[in-house]
Amino acid sequence: MNTVSKTTAAQPIAGYLPQPEPGLTGEEVIRRAVEMRPLLLADQADCEARGSYSLEMHERFRKAGFYRVLQPKMYGGYEFDLTVFARVIMEIARGCPGTGWGLCLASAHALNVAGIYPKAGQDIMFGTDGEFAAPARAVPSGTATETDDGWIIEGTWDYCSGSPHSNWAIFGVRIIEKNSDGKPVIGTAVVPRDQWEMLDNWRGFIGLKASGSNSIRVDKAIVPKELVVKQNLFAINIDGGTEGYHLHGNSMYSGRMFGFFQTEITSILVGIGYAALDEFESKRCLRRTRDQLDGLKFQGSNSSILLSG
Structure with missing residues (x-):
């Protein structure tokens, strides 16, 4: 496995976008997720x-910083570690498993684009306000065709979890370059919301x-050159x-x-496991209460018989 020496790595660069809540901690973000459980249920x-x-x-998730x-x-994020992310997703999935899945797959992929895109691409995606949410479907179910000014994106990608509230989408594509030698090249394209259609399926x-x-269909979207990279998400x-x-x-x-993909899915599943235990405990407490009430009714019935005798 190749590694990069810390002595040769670039130093962190001062952020260009402000954080909505400077000083926000991972512990506070997790606490907010826990407190949302009744609403989610x-x-x-x-x-x-x-x-x-x-x-x-x-909007609650957005304001909470999820x-x-x-x-x-650099782009107004909190850059917490994966432990914080996993805990947040676990708590949301514990309140509503489907919501946990959708939030996870919409919020997680800021990490992927921050990893494989150069600064020029990240400047476009995170924009002037740092608002970024995107499903990612790495299967190359469409194409990116090179033009003089950018790329034409076409295709339909299924299972784009988290798409309803996302303002971007990340797709695996088959890259078609102007001067291609004919060899297939798999890459990744990011497309803004106003250039894709979410299917009601x-x-x-x-x-x-x-x-x-939902599935997402893209019909001849035109994106800047900076939004397509020759990186296969399955083999970065x-x-x-x-x-x-x-x-x-x-x-x-x-x-x-x-x-990272395993972290996403496992965090959701652990939350679902806790949700199942919560439901079991709720049913057990309900049954215990009913048994106690039935016992009181039985005792009351016996007392009536004794008094009448």
């Missing part, structure tokens, strides 16, 4: 009916109905260190995809 049925968490819940947990400080499934795992090239490692000076942005 109460909204479970409606989330499943609409296929995603509500716009109101999205979308910025893994986002670089996430209904009638057995589980995780609230995850917002880390030789010499990633763009993000050198830009942000943080090894969190230097890893391959699958280790």
Whole structure:
């Protein structure tokens, strides 16, 4: 495995965008996630009916800083570590599993684009306000065709979890260059919300109905050259260190995809496990209360018989 010496890595660069809450801690973000559990439980049925968490819940997540947990400080993020991210997702999934899945897959991928895109691309994606949420579908279900001014993106990608409230989307693409030698090249493209269509096809499934795992169709979107890179999310090239490692000076942005992917999914599943235990405990307490009431009724009935005798 190739590694980059700390002595040769670039130093962190001062942030260009302010954090919404300077001084916010990972512990506070986790506490906010815990406190949302009653709201999430109460909204479970409606989330499943609409296929995603509500716009109101999205705004709560945004104000709580959940979308910025893994986002670089340079771009107004908090750049907390993966432990904080995992704990937040666990707590949200504990309140509503589908919501946990949708939030996870919308908020997590700030880490991926911060890792593989050069600064010019990150400047565009994080913009002037640092608001970034994006599903990622690495399967190359479409193409990126090179032009003089940028790239034309076309295709349809399924299972784009977290898409309903995202303002970007990340796709695996087959790159078609102007001077191609004919060899297939897999890359990654990022497309803004106003150039893709979310299909209403996430209904009638057995589980995780609230995850917002809709398909996305892109019809000849035109994006700048900086938004397409020759990096396959399934096999990120880390030789010499990633763009993000050198830009942000943080090894969190230097890893391959699958280790992080497992963190995403496992965090959701652990939260679901806790949710199942919570439900079991709730049913057990309810049954205990009913048994106690039945016992009191039985005692009262016996007392009446004795008195009448």
